[in-house]
Amino acid sequence: MASTIKDIAKMTGLGLATISKYLNGGNVRPNNKRLIEDAVRDLRFVPNEFARSLKTRLSRTVGVVIPELGNQFITSIITTMEDILRKLDYAVIVCDCRTDPRREKEAVTFLMHKRVDGLINMPTDSTGEHLKPALDAGIPIVLVDRILKSLSGRVSAVVVDNVEAAEKATRFLLESGHEEIGLILGNEGIYTTQKRREGFLNACAEFSLKPGEEMIRFSDYTLEGGYAQMKALLSLPKPLTAVFVTNYEMTLGAMIALNEAALKVPDDISVIGFDKLDLFGAMYPHLTLVKQPQNAIGECVAKLLLGLLSNGSALPLHQIITLPTQLCEGDSVRKLKRI
């Protein structure tokens, strides 16, 4: 049987309140402090979180709802967040909703039943409907990588500047003289997809270019998807001189498709990829790529939520943090003309 503060009270002769106070960082007489510490050690006392939670109504637990665990961007963010949160004694409950809005809604309900103190969500459902119950219950929410207009001002969010990222990458290709540029995007309708598409089109417009719809491929942010769409791009009547792939998995897939087609990068085709500089930077040719600050994103999300959680009953000041991306130049883009 595990020991309780009652046992400590008995052992030290002190009252429950004193012990509880000390355990929660309050001031007690040095002598009593020693007494309690000794008893805690001797009895191997560990506070019962159930009782504590029942009283405080706080679980020291946060829920994370994501579309898919098997994605390096998502897992790297979770790893960072989890690290920070666990250090502060917050447990992280992960719910993979498999890009299914119904499952996503269920996950939110589930986490509310588990009485999480806060919610982190990379939304699949773009209506934000699934978060309403949590919002009504006053549970602080931080969105990751995606913004939900319908929830504006009621949740915090951390995103990167997707439009600028795509503009920079596309502009780099255009300035190198490329005009036949393929674009491989994620799921249509998703925030990042829209923004990256927007950035791509912006840059093209700057150069008075209007890429055909067949050059802009929607996919699903998976390796298989990137592979398939790259194949599709290669089978286009008018050959591309360059391609911009907008996440890590799809970049990998696209590279595999290029290798299979025996196309040399950048001689036969130029490529700009996404994320995992350490990896793509180690390969030859070094891939030119858009690098998202994944660690910073995870940190921001964790700290934003922590801020909201410690905010007490004061009404939360929700913010949207936009982080910059970096265009890391490698050797995968051929200069078709002098810049």
Added chain:
Amino acid sequence: MASTIKDIAKMTGLGLATISKYLNGGNVRPNNKRLIEDAVRDLRFVPNEFARSLKTRLSRTVGVVIPELGNQFITSIITTMEDILRKLDYAVIVCDCRTDPRREKEAVTFLMHKRVDGLINMPTDSTGEHLKPALDAGIPIVLVDRILKSLSGRVSAVVVDNVEAAEKATRFLLESGHEEIGLILGNEGIYTTQKRREGFLNACAEFSLKPGEEMIRFSDYTLEGGYAQMKALLSLPKPLTAVFVTNYEMTLGAMIALNEAALKVPDDISVIGFDKLDLFGAMYPHLTLVKQPQNAIGECVAKLLLGLLSNGSALPLHQIITLPTQLCEGDSVRKLKRI
């Protein structure tokens, strides 16, 4: 303020016990059942898990301790488990210990403080020291993909038949006439690495072959690692005719290295990879590979734990479940001789 069963008692005129009983699946008079159901709906009653846990000493939560989130084998298993467990109302707390035994031990302590009902662990520490406290506390444990001899009989485990898997793959290469076979393994000292190495050597011995140490490369189960070790293998004085890569990420890395070296599979070199049939099966050439039953592993783990959890106070019957792998033949192995 959330409603409680007291509110339901007031509203229905029933006693607390009746309501609690009904809520936990007990029998009540049909009329009262209706009464309670109506009240639950009207009051939007949700049982307070804190109070329930305090009383039952059960958290309906399980902890998962893994070496790394960014690994497809691990995340696919977690996804499957999480799905099954959540359906039964178990929350899954994930702790990524980054292949660090110290962090792993901390994770176990953390999860015990959170009072998880059970523990799932893909151990980094091969002594099993980190699990002792949980074992002493009587927390059911299921090991994934690795066995800890020191904990024999005190924990359950789900593994695949790694020796046989490596034997089959290696034998396939040998029977095709290959004699210069490279092997890319995971971290030295890890269970799966040892077993797969053993299987490889077994098969070689059957053919009276003793591969040089330089052909057996230890790595770390990452894409980067597979890439680097493939490069190393390619720089060996005596060229290989085949290579066997023992996980998904390293297979991907090895393929990239081969592509960079402009080596054609299987003409220049034969390859047997690991996992993700859907992916490697879509690529050309179709990779011949060892396929682990990832979903079945996740299912077994979840069900094994569930079994232990519902076992009540009866002393648990721990078992080791060994699942078979499959050798899926593609076009990536060249026949050097008629079989």
Added chain:
DNA sequence: TTGAAAGCGCTAACAC
């Protein structure tokens, strides 16, 4: 600074 006492919301004897 300390201690007594109330109570968080639920479950589970136990008596009816």
Added chain:
DNA sequence: GTGTTAGCGCTTTCAA
């Protein structure tokens, strides 16, 4: 089948 009651182990007034 139902209701009364006594906790589970903690925090937190409040008075000393």
